[in-house]
Each structure stands twice: as structure tokens, then as C-alpha cells.
Amino acid sequence: MxxxxxxxxxxxxxxxxxxxxxxxxxxxxxxxxxxxxxxxxxxxxxxxxxxxxxxIQTLGNNVVYIQKWPWTFGPDYPWWKYMNRPTPQYYELDDLQRKCKSTEAFAYRMGARKTIKYKSNSIQNAVVAGISHDFYKIKNFDLTAGRYFTQSETDAGYRVALIGANIAQGLFLNEDPIGKEIKIAGQKASVIGVLKKEGESLLGNSFDYQVITPFNFARIMMDTRSENADPIIYAKARPNVTNAEMMDELTGALRSIRKLKPAAEPDFALNETSLLSxxxxxxxxxxxxxxxxxxxxxxxxxxxxxxxxxxxxxxxxxxxxxxxxxxxxxxxxxxxxxxxxxxxxxxxxxxxxxxxxxxxxxxxxxxxxxxxxxxxxxxxxxxxxxxxxxxxxxxxxxxxxxxxxxxxxxxxx
Amino acid sequence: MKRPKIISFICILGYITVLISFPQVFSPSIKKLGIFMPAIYGILAAANFIACVGLWYFKQWGVQLYILSFFSKTLFVVLTQQYTYSFYFGEFISFIFIVILLRFYPKMSQNL
Structure with a gap:
């Protein structure tokens, strides 16, 4: 009815x-x-x-970023306090590795925009990153061709590079990039690997437009003390260790490395992805x-x-x-x-x-x-x-x- | 029987409430509660509106639907734990209105 x-x-x-x-x-x-x-x-x-x-997920939930500036938002941001802080340095990595037991891996990264050339092809303003060897333990990235750096290549600062998918496409078109010699800001480097295409990221952390080199090679091309190089030390927690536990240990270790007095405010920021979220x-x-x-x-x-x-x-x-x-x-x-x-x-x-x-x-x-x-x-x-x-x-x-x-x-x- | 002024007042207040609360169906806070929450919240708003129309025409089904929508909304808030001051205030006012409506209930028309 x-x-x-x-x-x-x-x-x-x-x-x-x-x-x-x-x-x-x-x-x-x-x-x-x-x-x-x-x-x-x-x-x-x-x-x-x-x-x-x-x-944000790709940044890692159990990774803490040691930086100069904290990832906090809002109107009450005391930038004048942070601007005089020192930037994280590569030599601090060894000290941290020695002092911290709650971390599975540490890595250092700095980057700058440079021109990349191969024969007559060139890409301007590509991000060139200089990394420490354990970077692959922090960031997950797949290679479509080639291999990652060996320990000796990163330690000795070999002139080798991993290139992002868009860089490979832009420089080499249909050629195989592996073994080819490119110029990064005028410095010759051999391509040993091509990273898998990730797609656009609104945070700007996609590897597609990046060239990754060992830190000891990258330091020739950029000022390691400059804030423009955005130096970061990554710390990844061991399984069953919380970020808070790791951050407590990192705070103590960094204060001792930087010789901060007990009453002094920390001159570093420990950033987590949850802050970004x-x-x-x-x-x-x-x-x-x-x-x-x-x-x-x-x-x-x-x-x-x-x-x-x-x-x-x-x-x-x-x-x-x-x-x-x-x-x-x-x-x-x-x-x-x-x-x-x-x-x-x-x-x-x-x-x-x-x-x-x-x-x-x-x-x-x-x-x-x-x-x-x-x-x-x-x-x-x-x-x-x-x-x-x-x-x-x-x-x-x-x-x-x-x-x-x-x-x-x-x-x- | 002619509609008493107090019922007209309840209806006008009800229409205004629906007018204000209906856009909340799409509010991010309701959407966050779950996929079907905007739909449930919208049905409750629509039921409240229809009840007010029934009251405006001085019908018994208007009171029945008003009481039903009152309890449904209370249940919705209890289940989603969205207690606010406006919720407590709304509950208090609605309870008073229900008492008033029940006083006039026998005089209302039984037809649709």
C-alpha cells in the first residue's frame, strides 16, 4: 500500500x-x-x-628532529629567543651516538638549492641534500635503479649521487642515468641510483626533485654553518622506546655536548611529527x-x-x-x-x-x-x-x- | 480550537532553532564524530521542524514527534558525549515546553 x-x-x-x-x-x-x-x-x-x-606519515612517528627552530604555531612564538641558537652540526652526531642508548639510528642532513647539469640539459634550483650514512634507516625510500651509498663512500665523501625521479626524467629523458656523470653546482658526481617517484607533497619533502649526496661531498658545495642549509639531526627510537623517553635522553646528551649550565635554557629544539599534526x-x-x-x-x-x-x-x-x-x-x-x-x-x-x-x-x-x-x-x-x-x-x-x-x-x- | 499563544511562541522558537541548527549538519565537529553523524543530526533537525509544523496546526502528532525528537536528541548527545552548556540549557527549555504541550494535548486534533 x-x-x-x-x-x-x-x-x-x-x-x-x-x-x-x-x-x-x-x-x-x-x-x-x-x-x-x-x-x-x-x-x-x-x-x-x-x-x-x-x-607527515613519511616523516616517521618514532623520529625526533633536532633543529634550531621548534615546530610550534600560534601568535606567541618567541622567535627572538630561537634566532641566536646554533644550528645542529655534523660533529655532534658522533657524540650523540655515543651517549644515547634509546635510539636505533641517527642521521644528519643539510640541503641547498643548486643547478644540476648533464651535457646540455640542466635543472635549476634542485634540492641537493648532503646526508650521513644511516639516513636510509630514518627515511624509507625505494630505488628504481642502482644502489645506495656504501659506508666508505659516505665516510670518504665520494663524488656519487642518488637522483630523484623528476631529476632523472629532466636530465636524462630516455637514457639510463646509472654511471653517468652530472655536475652539481659545477662539481662532478657519478649517478649511482635513481629514487622511485613519490609524487607531489604539500610539505615539500618529496624526493622527486632532490639529489642526495654524501655529506662529506656536499660540504664542498655549501656552508655547513649556514642556517640556509637547514641542517637537521634525525633520531629514531628503538622499538618499545617511546618518543618521550628518547627525548629525555636526547635533551641530557645535547645539553652535555653543548656544555649548557643546569639553569640555562636549551639552545635546540626537539621536534616530533605530532607537533605538525x-x-x-x-x-x-x-x-x-x-x-x-x-x-x-x-x-x-x-x-x-x-x-x-x-x-x-x-x-x-x-x-x-x-x-x-x-x-x-x-x-x-x-x-x-x-x-x-x-x-x-x-x-x-x-x-x-x-x-x-x-x-x-x-x-x-x-x-x-x-x-x-x-x-x-x-x-x-x-x-x-x-x-x-x-x-x-x-x-x-x-x-x-x-x-x-x-x-x-x-x-x- | 484556536492555537494558544504559548504554542505559537514555542513553534516560532522551534523554527528559529532549526534555522540556526540546520547548517550545523555540515559542521566539521559533527563530521568528525562519524560518517553517518551528519545524516543523523540532520534527521533530528528535520524531525524537530516537522514537529513544530504539527504544533502550529495544533495536532497531537506534533506533540508526539516533539517528545520523540527530544529523547532522540538527548540519546544522540549522550552517545556522542557532546555535552555543552547550550545542550543543558536546551534540555531544560525543551522539558518545560513538553510540560506545557502535554497540558494542551487533550484539546489538540487527533487527525493528520
């Missing part, structure tokens, strides 16, 4: 929508724009969040809230549009309602008939809104090298919002139609 009622109502609603095409189009435009705005914002925020969280959580909350306010009120306006058109629809078909009621149609039938028209109108609007969002995400994929995906959750959310807005905006017109007196309704023009 309910199914027949619904089927009849939907058919009536469909007839009404198709008989007034322009009016239907204009009224669903509000919902289309509203759903498009809100789902597009959610899609972009979700995609950005996935990308950044993925990038917290910072980005705040950012995404702000973006999400902005999207919610813009989209929420667009949908509300769209809902008013549908309510308005439903009132017009009821007024136009008043005598038809009277005839239906005099022939035995129940109040519930009239109510469901108009309510389904409103929900259908809203759902069609929502569908076009989602379609528009999908098209934009497809175009966006081509424009930016980042995965932008309209997720199933957002599609379900879009349709749910459409149904709810259809019910809310159509209920009063539908209910007032169902309460009409049949005689009065038939008499009306």
Missing part, C-alpha cells in the same frame, strides 16, 4: 517537474550551487588533509568551518527557493487537489505527493551539484599534481543534505495542501 502511494506520488511529482522545466531548473539551481559549494570545500579539505597526513588540525578546522558557513547558508537559501516554488505549485494545483480529495485521496497521499516533489527537486539539484564537484575535481587533477578525490562519504553526505533540505523546505507547503477543504479547493481558480 505504502509502495503504491509512493509510486503514485513520485509519478505526480515527476509530471509536475517536467511540465514546468524552466521553473524547476531555476528552483533547483539554488540547491545545486549550495551542494556544489559545500561538497567542493569538503572534497578539497579532505584531499589536502590526506596529502599532508601522508607526508596538531598545527595542521587547527588549520583544517578553520578551513572546514569557513566552508561550512559558506555552504551551509547557500543551502539554506536554496531551501527557501524550493519552499517558495512549492507554495506556487500548491496554489496552481489547488483545484486539482480538491478533485483528488473528493475522489477519495487521503491527506497523507496529498502530503506525500508534494513532499516527494520537493525531495525530488532537491535531489536533482544535489545530483547536479555533485556532478559539478566531480567535474571540478577532474579538472583540478590535471591542474595540480595532487590527488583530489570526491569520496563516497561526501557523495552520501551531499545526497543526505539534499533529501533533508527537500523535506524541510517542502513540508509546510505539502502539509498546507493536505489540509485543504475539498469543496473550497475545487472552487478556487
Amino acid at each position: 505504502l509502495f503504491i502511494l509512493l509510486k503514485e506520488s513520485v509519478l505526480f511529482a515527476w509530471q509536475s517537474l517536467t511540465s514546468n522545466k524552466l521553473r524547476s531548473f531555476l528552483s533547483l539551481l539554488g540547491i545545486t550551487i549550495g551542494i556544489f559549494a559545500i561538497i567542493l570545500v569538503f572534497t578539497i579539505v579532505d584531499s589536502l588533509e590526506n596529502n599532508i597526513r601522508g607526508s 596538531k598545527g595542521f588540525d587547527q588549520l583544517f578546522d578553520i578551513i572546514g568551518t569557513a566552508g561550512w558557513i559558506i555552504g551551509g547558508f547557500s543551502i539554506l537559501v536554496g531551501g527557501f527557493g524550493i519552499a517558495n516554488i512549492m507554495f506556487v505549485s500548491v496554489r496552481e494545483r489547488t483545484n486539482l487537489i480538491g478533485i483528488q480529495k473528493s475522489l477519495g485521496a487521503k491527506n497523507l497521499f496529498i502530503l506525500v505527493q508534494f513532499l516527494s516533489e520537493s525531495v525530488m527537486l532537491s535531489c536533482v539539484g544535489g545530483f547536479f551539484g555533485l556532478l559539478l564537484t566531480y567535474i571540478i575535481t577532474m579538472l583540478g587533477k590535471g591542474a595540480v599534481d595532487m590527488e583530489i578525490t570526491l569520496t563516497g562519504t561526501n557523495v552520501v553526505l551531499g545526497f543526505t543534505i539534499s533529501i533533508l533540505i527537500g523535506i524541510i523546505s517542502g513540508f509546510i507547503p505539502a502539509y498546507s495542501a493536505s489540509q485543504l477543504d475539498p469543496v473550497e479547493a475545487i472552487r478556487s481558480n
